[in-house]
Amino acid sequence: MSSAQAARQALADQLKELRGEVGLTAKALAAEAGWDRTKVSHIEHARRPPSAEDIRTWCRVCGADDQAEDLVASLRAAEGMWVEWRRMERGGLKRAQESVLPLFERTRMFRSYASWLLPGLLQTEGYTRAVLQAVRRRRGLVDDVEAAVAVRMERTRILRRPGRTFAFLVEESVLRAGVGGAEVMREQLAHLADMACLPSMSLGIVPMRPDREIRPVEDFWIFDGEQVSVELVSGYLTVTNPREIAMYGQAFGALAEEAVYGARARRLINDALDVLADEE
Incomplete structure (x- = not known):
């Protein structure tokens, strides 16, 4: 249940x-x-x-x-606990971004897994703008994208605040997904490589390979082991049941074992940059 x-x-x-x-x-x-x-x-x-x-x-x-x-x-x-996107975003994208700020402000240990888009805290302004513009068009929302982008960029400041730790897992396919065009992706990938050097942050890239034992799952965030937020196609799920939180923690741990870090992760980021250069 x-x-x-x-x-x-x-x-x-x-x-x-x-x-x-x-x-x-x-x-x-x-x-x-x-x-x-x-x-x-x-x-x-x-x-x-x-x-x-x-x-x-x-x-x-x-x-x-x-x-x-x-x-x-x-x-x-x-x-x-379950909010459809249309309900969460009916007041506009800016308000939707503001609604999660208190959760990010009070959390001290973040774990995030991304299988289709880079986590918001790691996004550049251009990448965020492209994502939110696509969301606005697809869902027929009011055009407050620039205000929503500003809120999202303000949120990224917590990455440099003391007393917080961040563990990000990103599927390699996300590095190669075209969001906003080649220039946006070049800037985003370079930014990702830079952010991986922050002392409070761990960045793992889960490589693409044919013999994966753990298959990609939905994008999720674990906040201090007290709450999990899951982004699905139809809505936003908040999980507070301890047993379910433990299941997401176990999934994160298994995916973390499949990931590569440090120089090997940067190599995968550079490979994605090389693909962009080859396509020009």
Whole structure:
């Protein structure tokens, strides 16, 4: 069960327990609330998420108005674990970038795995602009790309702040993916090689080869071992379940063993630069 599913089920269990404490049947609660008789069952089995108003009605019928707002807060937390991109970005790309700043500010140990785009903290301004422009066009968003780029660039300053450590794993294919054109990629790859020299940072490149034991997975960030953020095609997933966090930690460790570092990593970056030169 995922963190989001577990949170929804935990809320459903609390509501069922509340009904049981006052001796109401599901049928009686539905009748008192003016609902279809199947609604209570669907909510208690987490097949249908309740609305905030449903929770307040449930608590009123059970004589537990004092618990309503805490349960509504649990609902909001569960909803926040899975956010569709269109919902996260409906206020524009700038606001979406700003929404994750507090998480980056408070984290001290970062681990990031990238299988399709370089992590934002390692991106140049040109690379970020190309990525966000593509996102804006694909999702039909308002054009606040320049403001969003400025927020993203401001965030990269944490790489040089004391008391933080960063471990990045990047698939070699990401170095060769065309983002923004040859000039943007040349600048980006040179920047990546420079950033790898920061004392607080470890950069591993996972080489392309036909005998890989660990296959690429979705891009993810691990923040202090307390939260994992996963970027999927349809949305943004926040994982807080300790068992799931451990699974991502194990995946990161396995991928780290496949990666190369230092001079060997720089060699792969230079190989990607050579490919760009050959294509001119």
